[in-house]
Amino acid sequence: MNNLSNQIGKLYALLIGIDCYLPNQLPDGGSYKNLGGCVRDIKYVEDFLKLKLKMPPEQIFKLTASDIGKPEPAEPPDKWPTYENMVAMFDRVTEIAEPGDQVYIHYSGHGGRAKTNYPQLKGENGIDEVLVPTDLGNSTARYLRDIEIAKLLERMVDKKLVVTVIFDSCHSGGATKGDDAEIRGLDTIDETPRSTESMVASDEELAKTWKTLTKSETRDFQLGSGWLPQPEGYVLLAACRSNESAFEYAFNGKERNGALTYWLLDSLDPLTPGLTYKVLHDRLLAKIHSQFQRQTPQLQGEGSRLVFGSDRVSLQYAVNINQIDPNKGLLLNGGQVQGLSKGAQFAIYPPGTTDFTEVNKRLALAEITSVGATESWAEIKETFRSKSIEQAAQALLINPKSVKLVRKIRLVEKAQGIQEDELPTEVYQKQSAALQAVVDAMPIGNGWVELVSGNETADYQVTVNRNGEYEICDPSTTPIANLRPPLKIGELDAAASIIKRLVHLAKYRATQQLNNYYHRSNLPGTKLAFTLEMIGKQSNYDPVEPPEPQPFDDPGNTPTLKVNEWVFIRLRNDSSQPLNVTILNLKPDFGISQVYPSRSGNFITFDPGQEEILPLHASLPNGYEDAQDILKVFATVSATDFHWLELPPLDRPILFSTGKSPENPLEELLAAVAASQPPTKNLEPARYPASEWIAEQVVVRITNEK
Template sequence: MNNSSTNQISKLYALLIGIDCYLPNQLPDGASYKNLSGCVRDIKHVENFLKIKLEMLPEHLFKLTASDIGKPQPAEPLEQWPTYENMVTMFDRVIEVAKPGDQVYIHYSGHGGRAKTTYPQLKGENGTDEVLVPLDIGNPTSRYLRDLELAALLQKMVNKGLVVTVVLDSCHSGGATRAGDSDIRGADTNTVDTTLRPTESLVASASELVKSWRDLTGGTRSAAVVGGMLPEVKDYVLLAACRPSEYAYEYAFNGKERNGALTYWLLDSLQNSSLNLTYKELYSRINAKIHSQFQQQTPMLLGEDNRLVLGSSYESQQYAVTVMQVNTAKNPVRLKLNAGVAQGVDSGSVFAIYPREIKDITQEDKHLAIAEITEIGVTDAWAEVIKTVRAGEIEQGASAVMLSAPVDLIRGIRLIECTPENTKLSDLPPKEINQQAALQAVAIAASGNGWVKLVADQEVADYQVSINKLSEYEICESTGKPFPNLRPPLKVGETDAPGKLVKRLVHLTKYKATEELDNFGTTLTKKLVVELVGKQANYRRTRQPSPQPFDDKSNPSVQAGETVFLRIRNEFSQVLNVVVLALSSDWSISQLNILGDNANFVPFDPGQEEYISLKMSLPEGYQEGTDIFKVFATVGQANFRWLELPSLDQPIPPNSTRGLKAPRNQLEELLAAVGADDQPSTSRKVQVVADPSRGWTTKQVTVKVIAT
């Protein structure tokens, strides 16, 4: 919505539900919904964003939370608990008070699950309902909020003329990770709850719910419905954390406090954006960020993806914070901003400061200075001016816009001994393997390396290293899941195996740093169009392509040998220099020769559009892999070949052999740091500090390739 007037802001309502405490949490079949630690924090951050950033009126916010304080009951009073009854009551209350045309934002962070259907006439005797899990579900007399009920509640909102956005940061399947640094928002086993529970719904009668569901789905449980908790939607937006067969993770992204991955990157994207984004544009960035850390979590976007985020029109939606104080007595000048941890700001975040009279903060050539956060509070922060861009006085009331997020270059490693307490007996390494000595050799090899460091027990690790049942070193994600396609295997006792392992970790770190490169908050973000438009088997460049749509456009997959078509369009008013990097399943990065001239970049004139055919393949012996195509666009010139990497089983060549010259501008300095051969930086984060010519952005698409 356009936030330019109090009248419009007052029309935003929110229903926020966060559940960390599940008591009792064990089901009759032995499965359990264990307590979580990031869901209530998710809700607090969303609440602060809505109140501070969008100035939502407090009386328009409805909230149910259950905090885990290590006691038999949550900290909140009973009427604020997210029970089934309270959730339905809150939905009804929002429907009652909101008026046609008002915005309604619904955010759920907690466990999702599956239960034996209470609607066999619709789904069959062995059918399942996808459900949101109340805090007291361990009690057999408690009820889930089921998919038919949620769909009916949302349809009531739509029928009243409300503009609805739904965010579900939960998963429908369950599972467990081995010694992971993240938690799953689902049952601890892949279970369907068969507990006999009350079947009466507080939403509507069973016949009304079934009729509503049939109206929405055309009478069948179609593929679109199986793809998420709700039917394919047209009248509202649904952003879900993952596909039904996947996990939704919560993780300590800042190394301290856990958040749901979807919620964290949703707020991060909105905080870093000064643009009127569509949900499709927002989703693209969230999907890329989540995939860079959790390959087995694919967010889903259904509904009005071309609608503006929290909007019903195409008027400008700008996000900025305000300069509250200016201390010119200090050198450098210090500024107090009205945003802090609650708004996604972190120490080291960089802001562009605008003159107070400038209201259009998309004008990147108008800002006065660059400031970096040095002291951080909950809802405010102090920043130091690190660069003066143009003459002018910084005044109270001036706008400050967060620039591109920093890139983490140094990754933390945890060395884990596999024991019967954290590993299945069938997966333990042979008894003759001295795990402690083998892991200590890795610690020695990693000592002094500029790309990776060992972390203490209380710190969050990016990578985990252990020894598997085949006596091989194994590198896992933070979830405890082994990285795929790490070849060749490294056996304990093999010559220089610890040194080779550290080189492998450095390779993965460089790959991940490139994958996470992002400059989301620029004018160019909307002006660069990047999408996969379809696939075709047996395509030859000599004939006109006739691409077929993907079976699942949100998670495209092809067979090896098929061709996909990448559409790139420049909708900017100036020429853009375009580069496409292929991040392949063998952990290589290469720059594609997209138009046949092998240049460092390809100029795209305003309005120019190209369809690039890409024949997909897999390295020998791979059964499947994931390829990422990352498209960069710059106003000026920049060389991205710093970022190229060979496949993991080949040594990384020194930069001197790549024919690269010294960096010419700040963007190339960043790229050179990411592609450095020795040490990227003495600090944990490398910042992109913008100047008036700050003109670059990047977007990426992902394709799963399956062996024929």
């Protein structure tokens, strides 16, 4: 990969991950227990920064506390994320970085809430949002509080540093039933008397900063992420709203990661030119919501800023070939920590290549055959030139992602009792037979759904509720909304209907996660680029005299529309060749329909530079009061039919294909996603010039509130 240090200036990173919390107990009896994926988050982020951005190790500052089953972390105490060490590390990065340098801050661990140390600012009953240090159980330990974080970030901004903050934590907490997901927070307000002396600044300085940010003496804790008032001069990406949970989950079935961190790295691999934090947030929102309904990532601050770049930067990413073996093939400097999987394909360029749009310089096509933690072996599938491949040649990822088709299911039994998560006697006595009926009906799933085995994590949990009805839950045990009508256990075909619902959900999620991240054309001198953005709303729409779109109430996050309002979307072809455009609407009733073009036809062709402002009407299915729609836009070089992906609402039967044959490799992929039986568990996008494509999506919330 080419060195970016001369293009974007220096980038510094402060990475904090806490799995091990020293024994602690709060006044209500609760405690911050150990976590399982925070240090792994930091390891993966560090590997991303080193591999993708070629960051020197001396520009990465880490504080971690690993859980090795002992009372204390594995790291030496001077590397623990204590209050003192965190403040000192913030100060050190601020001191070393020069104006114009970038600073990336990533925290994975518990967040919390504590009785405020600043009643003069927040009132006697005020609350401080806090990061929880690893040694909180010590009598002298202190939280790092929101007012202090605001001051630390203000110093960076005042020094003209370009700051990005990621908080993969929450502060409302809660509990999950089962082992599939864990929460990074605690549902309590800590009233333990703790030191009010700050190492960050005097009370007067902290108060001045806070008042500048809030513009008032009070604060609404239910807005946005809840961590800080609207940032000025930096980007804050938080895992969830202030009243939600940040989950960690074993996405590969074995090792846990924070949902925000996992999907953040997934969405940044590869890091495409022109990617803004707003577009990144849209991707994260859709991906995280596809698994956890109670986690809504929040974006605050400069959403229009480019990720790891500026308006002047065009980034290209590739990995080095470390070794060439006549028997094994090519050893690539990338592996599982970068999300690579068997079957991923790379275009091989000569050493020192900096312009990867010059496809006539490609030497070969290679495909990964064996994936290690940080290195992978690939075999050459096709050669394009007679020139031999040398060590340090550049491998450009072409097809990085697979489409996950098969979903794992866990059957969860509940105890007998009177608590909310327990069953009354008459239901409890029928539970085992009801869940066994689901096992017996599993063949109806045609391979789309499988029961988990061993220590695998599940995509969905099936259980029985207190009303004697089947429930489908996400990995955090939250029942999936809008699954109608209820299915009573013991009723004819109820278990079979549950399996059909799971198949429907698997198809819906496959389309929701369908993306072609590295959308570069195979035609010499060309590349694909397409703009999709929501630019505003209006209460009515007159096609004769179209009104000017009005700004959204909260432009940093998911736009909210009332029923019968209109949202305006800008579509623009930024490529040097015509693109065919289709828009699908993924609806809250789990239906998928094509909304553009709205009647006949498979697509609308956009010439290079062509732009259109498209008005779309907000509506909700009958009986819905509040829900989210996903608008997914596809832009393709070839003529492609996306009707393959349409689904009826969940309460209607799926009508499978009428027998039409796919016409190009992209349609083969779409047909596989929509098929009655998946051909493989994971499917790689086809690599043909005729099916080069882009997929982007935006999310809008629709409410029936007046």
